[in-house]
Amino acid sequence: MPSFDIVSEVDKHQLTNAVDQVNRTITTRYDFKGVDAEVERSEFTLTLRADSDMQVDQMVDMLRAALIKCSIDPLAMDVGEQEQSGKQVKVAVNLKNGLDKDLSRKIVKIIKDEKLKVQAAIQGDAVRVTGKKRDDLQQVIAMLRGKELEQPLQFNNFRD
Structure with missing residues (x-):
């Protein structure tokens, strides 16, 4: 029958590629020069941190574009609320798996x-x-x- x-499902290898791609893009973009910004990954949870909320929003857009390039549907993203911690802004992004x-x-x-x-x-x-x-x-x-x-x-x- x-x-x-x-x-x-979210392919872990493609997710790693997307996170690495975003981190490389952050190091080369002019508007992120001298900014302590990065994407950290633990399993299917990503933590985006930067100095301002505008930069975090740009990082979310960069992540969405990188996921599309790596054949991961951006509907799998569940973007959390922005949290201010010291001089950094953090956002947790959970990927539905x-x-x-x-x-x-x-x-x-x-x-x-x-x-x-x-x-x-x-x-x-x-x-x-x-x-x-x-x-x-x-x-x-x-x-x-x-x-x-x-x-x-x-x-x-x-x-x-």
């Missing part, structure tokens, strides 16, 4: 509301969709790509 998995229960339920509900001949089941941080025909599964993929969800989706493990 054909099946595939719906997941939301894996489907949470609420989004998984929402995806299953969307699939069931379409009345296609497929079954959707939540399996951990993924949703497995199975059906008798490959065409039905491809319809589900096309339908979910057209929906505006709060997190980017990938479709993998497609089996006939």
Whole structure:
């Protein structure tokens, strides 16, 4: 029986490339000369720090552009509030990795509301969709790509 998995993953290697790219850009930009600014990474949490809030906003935009270049959907970014600590401004950016229960339920509900001949089941941080025909599964993929969800989706493990 054909099946595939719906997941939301961020490639760690590409994320490292994007962070390195932003840090290189900061060192070469004229408006960041003499400024103590950098992006620090720990797993899927990034900390952006600079001397002013305007520079932090520019760093968020640079990060968004670098993520796009590295094939990471910027919808995965969850930008926190700016915090003033001494003379530095910090912003925490969390990258959403894996489907949470609420989004998984929402995806299953969307699939069931379409009345296609497929079954959707939540399996951990993924949703497995199975059906008798490959065409039905491809319809589900096309339908979910057209929906505006709060997190980017990938479709993998497609089996006939």
